[in-house]
Amino acid sequence: MNVSHEIDLLVEEIQRLGSKNANGQTSVKFGVLFNDERCANIFEALVGTLKAAKKRKLIDFQSELLLQGVHDHVDIVLLEG
Template structure:
């Protein structure tokens, strides 16, 4: 799969699993994304897709690398819903 396609899929999953934050942007925790069965089936490398989306300024989150367990409560915020 190409990166842009995976980022578009990620946007849809964040919208599906997340909820609007105080600023109106949709937020979801890393743990929620990581534990979701549908996301597990879609994304072979969820962390890589998240990093690509962050580089494209589609999402934002604290830190560089998210690890399951350690960063389950880190909020991922959707900044825009298209590329």
């Protein structure tokens, strides 16, 4: 699977699992994404896909590195779509 395709799938999963925040953007907690069974089956390296999407300015989150458990409550915000 190529990175662009994985990022497209990530955007779809954020839209599926997330909800609108106060700014009207779709947002989902990292823990929700990480613990979702469908996401676990799609993404071999969820954190890597998140970093690639952030680098392309499609999503944003307030952490350099996301770790399961420690960062479960970090919001991942969809900037487009």
